[in-house]
Amino acid sequence: MTAIDSSNTESTNAHVHDLGMPAGPDITTISGAIDASIAANGEKQTALKAKDLKTDQEVRWCPGCGDYVILNAVQSFLPSLGIAREDMVIVSGIGCSSRFPYYMNTYGMHSIHGRAPAIATGLAASRPDLSVWVVTGDGDALSIGGNHLIHTLRRNVNLTILLFNNRIYGLTKGQYSPTSEVGKVTKSTPMGSIDAPFNPVSLALGADATFVGRAMDSDRKGLTDVLRQAAEHQGTSLVEIYQNCNIFNDGAFELLKDPNTGPMWTIPLVHGEPLVFGPGGASCVVRDDFGGLRIAESNQVDASQIVVHDAHRDDPSYAFALSRLSTQDLRYSPMGVFRSVVKPTYDRMMADQLEDAAAQEPADLDALLAGSDSWTVQ
Amino acid sequence: MTGTNPGISPAANGVAPGMHPAVDPAIDAAAHSSAPGGLVKSVVELDRVVIRLAGDSGDGMQLTGGRFTSETASFGNDLSTLPNFPAEIRAPTGTLPGVSSFQLHFADHDIMTPGDAPDVLVVMNPAALKANLMDLPGGGLLIADSDEFTPRNLAKVGYASNPLEDGSLEKWQLVSVPLTSMTTDALADSGLGKKEAERSKNMFTLGLLSWMYHRPTEGTIRFLERQFRRKPQIAAANIAAFRAGFNYGETTEAFAVSYEVKPAPMAPGKYRHISGNQALSYGLVAAGQRSGLPVFLGAYPITPASDILHELSKHKAFGVRTFQAEDEIAGIGAALGASFGGALGVTTTSGPGVALKAETIGLAVMTELPLLIVDVQRGGPSTGLPTKTEQSDLLQALYGRNGEAPVPVIAPRSPGDCFDATLEAARIALTYRTPVILLSDGYLANGAEPWSIPATDELPDLRTEFATEPNGPDGEFLPYLRDPETLARPWAVPGTAGLQHRIGGLEKADKTGNISYDPENHDFMTRTRQAKVDGIAASIPATEVDDPDGDARVAVIGWGSTYGPIGAACRRIRASGRSIAQVHLRHLNPLPADLGEILARYDRVVCPEMNLGQLAMVLRAKYLVDVHSHTQVRGLPFRAAELAAVFQDVIDGTTGTVATLDTGSDTPAQTGAAL
Ligand SMILES: Cc1ncc(C[n+]2csc(CCOP(=O)(O)OP(=O)(O)O)c2C)c(N)n1
Ligand code: SF4
Ligand SMILES: [Mg+2]
Numbered sequence A: 001m002t003a004i005d006s007s008n009t010e011s012t013n014a015h016v017h018d019l020g021m022p023a024g025p026d027i028t029t030i031s032g033a034i035d036a037s038i039a040a041n042g043e044k045q046t047a048l049k050a051k052d053l054k055t056d057q058e059v060r061w062c063p064g065c066g067d068y069v070i071l072n073a074v075q076s077f078l079p080s081l082g083i084a085r086e087d088m089v090i091v092s093g094i095g096c097s098s099r100f101p102y103y104m105n106t107y108g109m110h111s112i113h114g115r116a117p118a119i120a121t122g123l124a125a126s127r128p129d130l131s132v133w134v135v136t137g138d139g140d141a142l143s144i145g146g147n148h149l150i151h152t153l154r155r156n157v158n159l160t161i162l163l164f165n166n167r168i169y170g171l172t173k174g175q176y177s178p179t180s181e182v183g184k185v186t187k188s189t190p191m192g193s194i195d196a197p198f199n200p201v202s203l204a205l206g207a208d209a210t211f212v213g214r215a216m217d218s219d220r221k222g223l224t225d226v227l228r229q230a231a232e233h234q235g236t237s238l239v240e241i242y243q244n245c246n247i248f249n250d251g252a253f254e255l256l257k258d259p260n261t262g263p264m265w266t267i268p269l270v271h272g273e274p275l276v277f278g279p280g281g282a283s284c285v286v287r288d289d290f291g292g293l294r295i296a297e298s299n300q301v302d303a304s305q306i307v308v309h310d311a312h313r314d315d316p317s318y319a320f321a322l323s324r325l326s327t328q329d330l331r332y333s334p335m336g337v338f339r340s341v342v343k344p345t346y347d348r349m350m351a352d353q354l355e356d357a358a359a360q361e362p363a364d365l366d367a368l369l370a371g372s373d374s375w376t377v378q
Numbered sequence B: 001m002t003g004t005n006p007g008i009s010p011a012a013n014g015v016a017p018g019m020h021p022a023v024d025p026a027i028d029a030a031a032h033s034s035a036p037g038g039l040v041k042s043v044v045e046l047d048r049v050v051i052r053l054a055g056d057s058g059d060g061m062q063l064t065g066g067r068f069t070s071e072t073a074s075f076g077n078d079l080s081t082l083p084n085f086p087a088e089i090r091a092p093t094g095t096l097p098g099v100s101s102f103q104l105h106f107a108d109h110d111i112m113t114p115g116d117a118p119d120v121l122v123v124m125n126p127a128a129l130k131a132n133l134m135d136l137p138g139g140g141l142l143i144a145d146s147d148e149f150t151p152r153n154l155a156k157v158g159y160a161s162n163p164l165e166d167g168s169l170e171k172w173q174l175v176s177v178p179l180t181s182m183t184t185d186a187l188a189d190s191g192l193g194k195k196e197a198e199r200s201k202n203m204f205t206l207g208l209l210s211w212m213y214h215r216p217t218e219g220t221i222r223f224l225e226r227q228f229r230r231k232p233q234i235a236a237a238n239i240a241a242f243r244a245g246f247n248y249g250e251t252t253e254a255f256a257v258s259y260e261v262k263p264a265p266m267a268p269g270k271y272r273h274i275s276g277n278q279a280l281s282y283g284l285v286a287a288g289q290r291s292g293l294p295v296f297l298g299a300y301p302i303t304p305a306s307d308i309l310h311e312l313s314k315h316k317a318f319g320v321r322t323f324q325a326e327d328e329i330a331g332i333g334a335a336l337g338a339s340f341g342g343a344l345g346v347t348t349t350s351g352p353g354v355a356l357k358a359e360t361i362g363l364a365v366m367t368e369l370p371l372l373i374v375d376v377q378r379g380g381p382s383t384g385l386p387t388k389t390e391q392s393d394l395l396q397a398l399y400g401r402n403g404e405a406p407v408p409v410i411a412p413r414s415p416g417d418c419f420d421a422t423l424e425a426a427r428i429a430l431t432y433r434t435p436v437i438l439l440s441d442g443y444l445a446n447g448a449e450p451w452s453i454p455a456t457d458e459l460p461d462l463r464t465e466f467a468t469e470p471n472g473p474d475g476e477f478l479p480y481l482r483d484p485e486t487l488a489r490p491w492a493v494p495g496t497a498g499l500q501h502r503i504g505g506l507e508k509a510d511k512t513g514n515i516s517y518d519p520e521n522h523d524f525m526t527r528t529r530q531a532k533v534d535g536i537a538a539s540i541p542a543t544e545v546d547d548p549d550g551d552a553r554v555a556v557i558g559w560g561s562t563y564g565p566i567g568a569a570c571r572r573i574r575a576s577g578r579s580i581a582q583v584h585l586r587h588l589n590p591l592p593a594d595l596g597e598i599l600a601r602y603d604r605v606v607c608p609e610m611n612l613g614q615l616a617m618v619l620r621a622k623y624l625v626d627v628h629s630h631t632q633v634r635g636l637p638f639r640a641a642e643l644a645a646v647f648q649d650v651i652d653g654t655t656g657t658v659a660t661l662d663t664g665s666d667t668p669a670q671t672g673a674a675l
Helices: A032-039 A066-081 A097-103 A118-124 A139-143 A145-154 A199-208 A220-234 A318-325 A348-362 A365-370 B059-074 B128-135 B151-156 B179-188 B194-200 B203-213 B216-225 B232-252 B276-291 B306-312 B328-340 B351-369 B392-399 B417-431 B442-446 B521-538 B560-575 B595-600 B614-623 B640-655
Strands: A088-092 A107-110 A131-137 A161-165 A213-216 A236-241 A266-269 A282-287 A291-299 A333-340 A375-377 B032-034 B041-046 B048-056 B078-084 B099-107 B120-123 B139-144 B173-177 B256-261 B267-276 B295-299 B322-324 B344-349 B370-379 B437-439 B448-452 B502-504 B552-559 B581-585 B587-589 B604-609 B629-631
Touching: A066 A097, A066 A220, A066 B581, A088 A097, A088 A118, A097 A131, A097 B502, A107 B328, A118 A131, A118 A145, A118 A348, A118 B295, A118 B322, A118 B328, A131 A139, A139 A145, A139 A161, A139 A199, A145 A199, A145 B232, A145 B328, A161 A220, A199 A213, A199 A236, A199 A318, A199 A333, A213 A220, A220 A236, A220 A333, A291 A318, A318 A333, A348 B322, A365 B267, A365 B276, B048 B059, B048 B128, B048 B256, B059 B078, B059 B099, B059 B151, B059 B203, B059 B216, B059 B267, B059 B448, B078 B442, B099 B128, B128 B139, B128 B151, B139 B203, B173 B328, B179 B194, B179 B203, B179 B232, B203 B216, B203 B232, B203 B256, B216 B232, B232 B392, B267 B276, B276 B295, B276 B306, B276 B328, B276 B344, B276 B370, B276 B417, B276 B437, B276 B442, B295 B306, B295 B328, B295 B595, B306 B322, B322 B328, B328 B344, B328 B351, B328 B370, B344 B351, B344 B417, B344 B442, B351 B370, B351 B392, B351 B437, B351 B502, B370 B417, B370 B442, B392 B437, B392 B587, B392 B614, B417 B437, B417 B521, B437 B442, B437 B560, B442 B560, B521 B587, B552 B614, B552 B640, B560 B581, B560 B604, B560 B640, B595 B614, B604 B640, B614 B629, B629 B640
Parallel strands: A088 A107, A088 A131, A107 B502, A131 A161, A161 A236, A213 A236, A266 A333, B041 B256, B048 B120, B120 B139, B139 B173, B295 B322, B295 B344, B344 B370, B370 B437, B552 B581, B552 B604, B604 B629
Antiparallel strands: A213 A333, A282 A291, A375 B267, B032 B041, B048 B099, B078 B099, B078 B448, B267 B448
16 A cells, blocks of 8 residues: 555544444435435424535636636526425536536546436436536537437436537537537637537427526526426426637627527527517517428418417427527527426436335345255255 | 365266267167056166257257256256357357357356266257267267258258268167157147147157156246246147156157266255356345445447346336436446445456446456446457356456556356356455456356355445545544555445545545655555455465375366366366366456465466466466476367366376376366365
């Protein structure tokens, strides 16, 4: 054994149990250990302030990065959920955005590139008592981790996924990403990108995600509103957050942020409200002849033709059609909750199967090991 | 390999080992007569038999072999099996690639291998004959289903004439039996169509073999009733075919002799037969029970590991969660996530899957969470030989990651030992808060042996404690403050107030676990992670050296599933009057603390492996011992005779002794202790 710094010899405060007990653990209290350790420290403290969620770690994003705004919004809004800090876990992948957990005084894991949804799935499926969040980037979630993302969404594990979409690889210093527009000039695409981008909302709806929303980093109110609904949703929620990377893709969302152009190209999604937008409500969304949706001028159509937003439609095609309204330069971007439907969650169904199995046959290790074809040697 | 130590020497019975006595009693001296069904039949006592059943993959040879194994186990013989099947689910019928076989070695004493070569070969078609005949020694008993030797089937595998009739099989004791038509005749009144009735020919064959070897039949009848609970007609047909086969043996003149292999002496207790994958699965369930932690398995199907996923998914009543992930990376990711939450996270796979999991194993090394990674090795590289065995993932397990990422590695030695090895892997993972790789292989996974059912309250106590309170001097929680003895860090599960902390793949500062790019800290943490894994050696028992004569100059060292063949070869060596020491490693990382000193005691060290010398390389590098590496990658276990010849060469090269080696059987020498 290599010499270890001698100051590193204090014992941890965990209570050391008596290994000399002959009978071994009481097998009826499976996961009792987790319960015991959690119960050991009494009452849950749920009355939190934003500052209770801050850590002592220096935040290391570039000054002016959209990630700061999102962090502040999340820290201000989370206490309103009434969840104790220790019951929240944030799992992230790799990327600038994925540094997020270090700045949140909750449990957290900054994992490896693209795998956060898989790691969070195992955690959420085995610990339905926790509030599990995933923070990921457009490269992390849609490129290296695309497979995990779609499978997590279709399973409907109880997770809230925040996808920070800056349409660029920030951490690796500015290569194009799976959401970068065609023609984008970056370090790896000096002549312009020739990859067709993903629309993350369309992709999620294609995987039959039960909750899909979109928000802008700088729109505190809109962002908080979508985050709240996402957090309250039982099942996997995906929130695409448009996030400005002021170093490698500055102004990517300027069309929507600019008070002059924003209202023209943003379609606010409010459940139960007609899809009317633009200055003076000049534009609206109507059904097209092929079962999809199209943009129309409000004064050219009958009011009854204007689509009333229904986020609870079971069939995802409506929400998908909404997601297809926008172009890759972000004109006609619906913002808000596209879809929010109730489906059984993976963790609940898994827990139910365990309960059913336990009710049908007792967990008898001796019987399991003996099997049905044993014999005895005298 | 029963886990017992019977130390018996089998009674001589006039039968040359490895040679099956004639089915015609006139030429067999040891036979004694009995008169079942009015015919005069003889019973010959044997000490051991190796039977191989071979047929088309659609003929149900694995099922038949499995049932014969169960009957044999419940009769009380020691046994060892070798299933061998193609990777294709249904290769074209009647072709060589479609041949599937099952070999069973059973004996009235403890044995260590499924046998080098069969004494009895049962072939269900010409392809099975062609693919297996070369393994049947001259004089061996050959039973063939003559119905399937049609011109068309013969042509498929290139027989110009029918070998059952053209005299080319003279060297063997050939018994041609129309198994298919006798099955359909027996099922004439079953109401089944001809094609469907034919499918029961494997049960007819099993009935015949059950008669030949005095196997108890109730278990198979119960099994068939259970298996076809919802299809009573099929159950009845299979039982009828099974009985017809048995009765045929009793009444036909084609088989005038039946054989008796007495039960093997075993230590008193309760036994069952068990395959490696089954034992490993039970080990995982038991680890959950003994640790008091819920088991979470994240896995993606892959041969030959899938059966563990199948088995564990049946045991939800034990709080076992199974998650069939979208790929291997998600499987281990989910398992690690569950470990973070306080579960015993497990992922099961084979070599290609381990390659995909490498990055997450590194994350587990960095986050210092308990995690079990089970690699049921198969032939590689790439997709390789999915259904065949190999030991070629050792270096991948030891070193297949970026960075300095030490991971403890454990290997079981026999199917039943998969149970104990799993508990040991769990002990290390939980005590030291580390990922552990368990290296099984296809031979252990699918092979079976009798298993002494352990008393559950005597299994290792795996309870571990979670952190419940801050541990820092200023009332803060230090997630990387280590236990001074094990160097393990505290395991603080989400939900525990006051212990919120962040972990991850970036280098951690000592104690606080904060991100650190400090050069000194990285050097320190890298060495500390290594020291933690190296320190596990202090918790493993002294290495057992099996040298019954005590004067061996040559030691053979192995790991994993070669234990059986190496042990059998050592018995042969000792039976020839030579001495040899056997060392078999369970812990491949860290290696036992006393190993270097042990190896240094011998003039030569031989290391047989089913790879191109991976352990030998490690031993040479670590101990500067001139290891003689003997390797083979045929997708099959070593033959004991082949190993014995290698050992003999090494011994004689060292000592100059010239004596002939009896390569007959792997039974223990009269003087030697059993392994
Ligand atoms: C296996 C692996 N491949 C590549 C990388 C390098 N890498 C780190 S972050 C990243 C892209 C991040 O982009 P995104 O997810 O959009 O996050 P952002 O930095 O923009 O927030 C890449 C390619 C890595 N860390 N691991
Ligand atoms: S590179 Fe871009 S995304 Fe990353 S921290 Fe800087 S501004 Fe933010
Ligand atoms: Mg990005």
